[in-house]
Amino acid sequence: AQTVTQSQPEMSVQEAETVTLSCTYDTSESDYYLFWYKQPPSRQMILVIRQEAYKQQNATENRFSVNFQKAAKSFSLKISDSQLGDAAMYFCAYRRGGATNKLIFGTGTLLAVQP
């Protein structure tokens, strides 16, 4: 069975600084996708960034980038120039390739941004 592990329950960063959130996963599949979701107090899960396992290039979306290490099964999220609005729970998620659309989530990291 696939599992997703986030070992940092809480992180803190100063406004304008950079922070990295860790995620590891376990799978025997070769075709899969990885995601980072943000969950503010409104509870709605918002997609931050995604990575296809077959792509070697790390995904980037504005201030958000990932470090995808396929052999190590690691998928960390880097937030640059942190803003107060980045404060939220962040979840790493895995989806197997193929017909299934089921996401498997980690337990989350609560990010605080200090002014």
Next chain:
Amino acid sequence: GAGVSQTPSNKVTEKGKYVELRCDPISGHTALYWYRQSLGQGPEFLIYFQGTGAADDSGLPNDRFFAVRPEGSVSTLKIQRTERGDSAVYLCASSVAGQVFGYTFGSGTRLTVV
């Protein structure tokens, strides 16, 4: 609608009662998903609908949980004989069929069983 709508936003019920949670997906989204998020945890998959049929219900924890989507749009998650352990946020998401990245989540229903 513009987004995935879930009602009610919050629900408090007594142990042993029956509850229904509603999800109204984005118009045109044929795929619909239910997840349960317990306190301090990430969301856990419950069930996935493609159209009117449940394509994968492997996440339903027991036979007290049931979900329907009779017309391929609105879905209702039904919980019988609620237990305190059912207290959680129930999230719904929808997407266009076959779209890998197109999940849109609702804001969930917080169910509290007292």
